[in-house]
Amino acid sequence: MSTSTLTSELWAPQTRNNPLPFYARIRQEAPVVRMMDPYFQTPVWIVTRYKEAVELLRDNRFTKDQDKLPENSPARMKRIDSLEAINQHMLSADPPDHTRLRTIVSKAFTPRRVEELRPRVTAIAQRLLDDAQPKGSMDLLDAFAFPLPVTVIAEMLGVPTQDQDQFREWTNVIINPPVNGDMGPLQKAGMEFLHYFQQLMARRRAEPRDDLLTALMMAEEQGDRLSPVELVSMLFLLLVAGHETTVNLMGNGVWALLKHPEQLERLRANPALIDSAVEEMLRYRGPVETTTYRWALQDTELHGQVIPAGEGVLASLMAADHDPAQFPEPERFDITREPNRHIAFGFGIHFCLGAPLARLEATVALNLLLERMPRLRLAVDERELRWREGILVHGLQRLPVAF
Ligand code: HEM
DSSP states (O other): OOHHHHHHHHHSSHHHHOOOHHHHHHHHOOOOEEEEETTTEEEEEESHHHHHHHHHHHTEEEEEOGSSSSSHHHHHHHHOOHTTTTOOSGGGTTTTHHHHHHHHHGGSSHHHHHTHHHHHHHHHHHHHHHGGGSSSSEEEEIIIIIIHHHHHHHHTTTGGGGGGGHHHHHHHHHHHTTTTTTOOOHHHHHHHHHHHHHHHHHHHHHHOOSHHHHHHHHHTTSTOOOHHHHHHHHHHHHHHHHHHHEEEHHHHHHHHHHHHHHHHHHHHOOEEEEEEEHHHHHHSOOOSBBBOOOOEESSSEEEEEETTTTTTEEEEEHHHHHHHHTTTSSSOOOOOOOSSOOOOOGGGGGGOOTHHHHHHHHHHHHHHHHHOOOEEEEOOOGGGOOOOSSSOOOOOOOOOOEH
């Protein structure tokens, strides 16, 4: 199939609403296929098989650091100035920078440290459900799945929770830029983000607190551990990751449960199944459809294709997690699936730093939701549900439920 046919199919609204049939087809045809990124108008290669996706994510012939690419490579030509100031984070770095940046914050995200947040996560979830309960219906995303992780990450970082609508707008533009190629909104959102953080840091410098922002600013002041650009970029990455992912784990997870009433009943009957249910939600409709780019450092052979120097490759995590070679009956949603070695959190050195936090939030919140709303159900016809446009984040636009 031609590059342009594949491209328009991958981004077509009907594929966005269910990408799996498309991925099943291209996974069968070839291990890596070439498309065009409609936002940047640059070539993008996509890997869809599980084994090949895992291999790609540990293949050091590819880089995450655009500065290492030839000057005239497409990725460098399409850079957006204002985003450069917030893009110098661990997900755009190779070792040793990657190791240095990740080490600075990794302590805050270990399973042990994250476990200490359980009472706070529970309290926030209870409060949101208290607010929703008398109403009888809600958009699950707006009223529950979004405010919970956003409040948690904002509190950890020390960012005022009342600014969350503003962040939602900025992150949305940055993650889903307009397909018409107009980079103005992206440029503007990047700039506003930067200014916001600069002001916040000035306030925190005058008045330090016990939060990640203060800790990161101290790391910066200690000299060569963190540059000013890296500091702002780190805040940006954590905030975006905290805004765009767990919300969709909960949204996609509740959607999957409501579509499979027998699985929902099993979970209600035995809430201890929540851990394995959340793993299956991650595999079945994970919130991150494709990884970020890995760029070829030089002309690189990948499964019989030559990826020209400077061109980018993505792994489709969703396709890999539905590869029948790895998961028997991949379309079956089974909350006790075992083994379930999904790669919804990525793989290798960039494996999601926030995985323990996301797992804690989802298990706590979903069990409380089911416990307090025994009659939870979709409030619209399933066919009215719409999924979001981009290929990075896989999530519903709205999820109206009644209870
Ligand atoms: C990286 C998924 C929640 C922080 C990643 C990657 C994936 C991912 C797939 C790797 C991307 C790549 O290799 O291109 C998810 C999912 C989440 C989630 C499915 C929720 C269900 C979070 C949360 C945080 C977070 C809550 C923190 C607040 C990060 C960071 C990285 C990352 C910092 C970069 C790690 C590195 O480069 O070493 N995540 N994420 N994530 N995630 Fe998450």
